[in-house]
Amino acid sequence: MKKSPLPVQNLGAKDKQRKCGREALVKLLRWNFGHPDFRGNQLEAIEAILSGRDCFCLMPTGGGKSMCYQIPALAKSGIVLVISPLIALMENQVMALKEKGIAAEFLSSTQTSQLRNKIHEDLDRGQPSIRLLYVTPELIATSGFMSKLKKIHGRGLLNLIAVDEAHCISSWGHDFRPSYRKLSSLRNQLQDVPILALTATAVPKVQKDVIYSLNLQDPLVLKSSFNRPNIYYEVRYKDLMDDAYADLCDVLKSAGDVCAIVYCLERTTCDDLSTHLSKTGISCAAYHAGLNNKLRSSVLDDWICSKIQVVVATVAFGMGIDRKDVRIVCHFNIPKSMEAFYQESGRAGRDQLPSRSLLYYGVDDRKRMEFILSIAESKKLQSSDSQYGLSKKSTSDFYLMVEYCEGSGCRRKKILESFGEEVSASLCKKSCDACEHPNLVAKYLEELTTAIAVHQRNGFSKILSSSTDAFENENFSEFWNRNDEASGSEEDISDSEDGFEVAKGISRSKFSKKTGINEKIELLQRAEENYYRNKAHDKQANKPDKNAVSGALRESSKQRLLDALKQAHQRLGDLKVDFEASSTILENECFKKYGKSGKSFYYSQVASKVRWLSTTSSAAEITNQIGTGIMPPLENITRKEEPSPRTVSTMLHDERKKEVKKVIGEQHCGDIESKTSVKASTPQMQTKLPAIPSFSQFVNSRKSKEMQQPKASEEKEHHHSPNKHTKKRMRLQ
Ligand SMILES: Nc1ncnc2c1ncn2[C@@H]1O[C@H](COP(=O)(O)OP(=O)(O)OP(=O)(O)O)[C@@H](O)[C@H]1O
Ligand SMILES: [Mg+2]
Numbered sequence: 001m002k003k004s005p006l007p008v009q010n011l012g013a014k015d016k017q018r019k020c021g022r023e024a025l026v027k028l029l030r031w032n033f034g035h036p037d038f039r040g041n042q043l044e045a046i047e048a049i050l051s052g053r054d055c056f057c058l059m060p061t062g063g064g065k066s067m068c069y070q071i072p073a074l075a076k077s078g079i080v081l082v083i084s085p086l087i088a089l090m091e092n093q094v095m096a097l098k099e100k101g102i103a104a105e106f107l108s109s110t111q112t113s114q115l116r117n118k119i120h121e122d123l124d125r126g127q128p129s130i131r132l133l134y135v136t137p138e139l140i141a142t143s144g145f146m147s148k149l150k151k152i153h154g155r156g157l158l159n160l161i162a163v164d165e166a167h168c169i170s171s172w173g174h175d176f177r178p179s180y181r182k183l184s185s186l187r188n189q190l191q192d193v194p195i196l197a198l199t200a201t202a203v204p205k206v207q208k209d210v211i212y213s214l215n216l217q218d219p220l221v222l223k224s225s226f227n228r229p230n231i232y233y234e235v236r237y238k239d240l241m242d243d244a245y246a247d248l249c250d251v252l253k254s255a256g257d258v259c260a261i262v263y264c265l266e267r268t269t270c271d272d273l274s275t276h277l278s279k280t281g282i283s284c285a286a287y288h289a290g291l292n293n294k295l296r297s298s299v300l301d302d303w304i305c306s307k308i309q310v311v312v313a314t315v316a317f318g319m320g321i322d323r324k325d326v327r328i329v330c331h332f333n334i335p336k337s338m339e340a341f342y343q344e345s346g347r348a349g350r351d352q353l354p355s356r357s358l359l360y361y362g363v364d365d366r367k368r369m370e371f372i373l374s375i376a377e378s379k380k381l382q383s384s385d386s387q388y389g390l391s392k393k394s395t396s397d398f399y400l401m402v403e404y405c406e407g408s409g410c411r412r413k414k415i416l417e418s419f420g421e422e423v424s425a426s427l428c429k430k431s432c433d434a435c436e437h438p439n440l441v442a443k444y445l446e447e448l449t450t451a452i453a454v455h456q457r458n459g460f461s462k463i464l465s466s467s468t469d470a471f472e473n474e475n476f477s478e479f480w481n482r483n484d485e486a487s488g489s490e491e492d493i494s495d496s497e498d499g500f501e502v503a504k505g506i507s508r509s510k511f512s513k514k515t516g517i518n519e520k521i522e523l524l525q526r527a528e529e530n531y532y533r534n535k536a537h538d539k540q541a542n543k544p545d546k547n548a549v550s551g552a553l554r555e556s557s558k559q560r561l562l563d564a565l566k567q568a569h570q571r572l573g574d575l576k577v578d579f580e581a582s583s584t585i586l587e588n589e590c591f592k593k594y595g596k597s598g599k600s601f602y603y604s605q606v607a608s609k610v611r612w613l614s615t616t617s618s619a620a621e622i623t624n625q626i627g628t629g630i631m632p633p634l635e636n637i638t639r640k641e642e643p644s645p646r647t648v649s650t651m652l653h654d655e656r657k658k659e660v661k662k663v664i665g666e667q668h669c670g671d672i673e674s675k676t677s678v679k680a681s682t683p684q685m686q687t688k689l690p691a692i693p694s695f696s697q698f699v700n701s702r703k704s705k706e707m708q709q710p711k712a713s714e715e716k717e718h719h720h721s722p723n724k725h726t727k728k729r730m731r732l733q
Helices: 008-014 022-033 042-050 067-075 087-099 113-124 143-154 178-189 204-213 244-254 267-279 293-304 338-345 363-382 384-388 393-406 411-418 438-457 483-487 499-539 551-572 579-594 599-615 619-626 648-664 666-680 695-708 710-719
Strands: 055-058 079-083 104-106 132-135 158-163 195-199 220-223 231-237 259-263 284-287 310-313 326-331 355-361
Touching: 022 042, 022 067, 042 055, 042 067, 042 220, 055 204, 067 079, 067 132, 067 158, 067 195, 087 104, 087 132, 113 143, 143 158, 143 178, 158 178, 178 204, 195 204, 204 220, 231 411, 231 438, 244 267, 244 326, 244 355, 267 284, 267 310, 284 293, 293 310, 326 338, 338 355, 338 393, 338 411, 355 393, 363 393, 363 438, 393 411, 551 579, 551 599, 551 619, 579 599, 579 619
Parallel strands: 055 195, 055 220, 079 132, 079 158, 104 132, 158 195, 231 355, 259 310, 259 326, 284 310, 326 355
Antiparallel strands: none
16 A cells, blocks of 8 residues: 655655654654554664664664664655665565555666666656665675765765665674675765664674774664574474474474474475475475576465465575564574574564474584585685685584584573673573473483484494594595586575585585485495495404504505506596506595594595596696606506405495496496496506496496486485485585
8 A cells, every 4th residue: 555655754854954753753653664663772773873873783683673774764855775685685675665655776786777777867866756775785886886876975865874784794794795895985985974784693793893894983882682582492303303304294283384484404405395294284385596586486475475384495595584473493404603593593483472493403414514614614715705714713603503402501591692692591481492391301412412422433424524624624525526616606595605605505516416426426435435444344353443544445545546547547648647656645645634534534535536536637637736757658557566356446346336236227337347347458457457437437327327217217316215314324415
């Protein structure tokens, strides 16, 4: 319904400098938004801004921060500029304001040039009709738009600059956006325009950083408690349950037909989980950046208008989702930080009614996140962002989240303390599982400790171990040494430019479309791993340290590298390196890095090198990496000891064959074998070793098989149901 312009114009047109009294502001609120009164610090913030003062406003998620700039936009003639990190967020707010008859627009590259021109024309008018103009920080950074802003300001029409989600300016914030840093120049460029910084998730360090970076002058600092008393916090332990999918299903069903969001780390989990929930009769849909825009907006629309009950989403279902009656927010995987968790779980109960935050914690998830963060950190260290001190921060943030799950004591207290709030023990009022059922939670934690010990004993998720230290100084794990690494992130999932998202994007781009292949690679790796484990175990039956890298293991690894080098030479033609010396160098490198970390890391690194040798398309790359002298002609190479027919590689090959057979069937395995045997019997090799099929060979033959038999392969993929043991192994997707 379009409202009459009153009382906006009455208040604004009379006297621009006139201060609106409380009553007039409440009237504006009631008239335009239908709320009976201001909440929390809204009024104080609005009054400060209207008096021309800078303001830093920290309010909990759903606290009503938008009102702090929307009311001033209505109280004075002129324009309020709102800087917002997401186009979707701007679109939503502008649409909602327009529905209320308030003149709001946003400028973005997604609009037609015709529409943009129309907005610019309005801004150029003596008295623009637009009251709220939403823009991205990127647009602010352009000289053209800045000169337009200066002109508007010169005409006395720029009333306020509101920086929404202001924590994005700080590299200490969980959603740091490099483009936000460009906002630092606003104060100098538009000197006497008040600036309002708004955020829900700033820890004290970030709060200071925001105020400093935006150069706020004597700002009114308003901080509300982060506490969300209407949200009940609970953690459930995946490692202690048979089937987390079924558990979640029960939770959602027993809650009735309520609105819920389930956050997952990976798109594939969203798809799987959504399918699973749908099958059990829950109305739900997946939402992630892998879906096209049309599908995404239809899922969002269906959820907003209650056509579907549950959205199973990645963090792409992000900031600005304003449905008030979300009753359950579930994290099916541990989030990356307490700030992210707070913001996401805070989408529950924005209507202040009782709601629930449920986190499913799994040790495997924790390890996966540790791995992602370690990669993101390495990437950030390499990039210019390192100047902002990003290196160790995300891991330490993450451990707060781990502590939330693994520690005993009130969950609410943990959340609030992480934001620097001092909290009394009585605050929670038994509205978290740890306060309501302390003995039960203590029992779970004890069982979890045992489960973790069992995982560790069994070498569970060995390849991507929890030890991020093991990846320090490493040019990433074997998973990163792949040809397609350079493909990078083809899309963003949360519209964030951050290293974390980029790292996730890269990992997804490499793995998500290759789930089947990835599983097979895993099987091969497992076969290799088993081989080494068994061999080392046999040889060292009496030795106490089962995890030590034995001399035999080193020798066989060297042999593998030697074979891989020779195969690379065959494939690429002009590999000018000394094979023996090079394999020693490569093996030494692996041992130097991981010899002390135990054989699984060491083996993993060797496997990585072998894979690199068998997939790289550049001989120069190998030569450069090894950096050894000129290689004698291949024909002249003779081994000191000719290996027996049943060598390490043969055995390894047999192991692989077994696994390959398991996955792709006898016939296809035979294909690989016949091809590789031909290679192995070529005279140049002077070895009886059958060649190890490279992963690309394996993957390519698998692909062609899949193309021939799409249905059969689909069945096999389907067979890898989420609850199968294989799913429990770690995969980055
Ligand atoms: N004074 C008020 N009384 C009642 N409801 C209000 C009031 N102010 C805002 N709201 C409502 O609260 C909800 C949340 O508002 P808003 O989106 O501005 O919150 P936010 O603090 O920006 O949250 P987030 O951190 O998630 O962005 C909206 O539905 C809004 O209409
Ligand atoms: Mg907001």
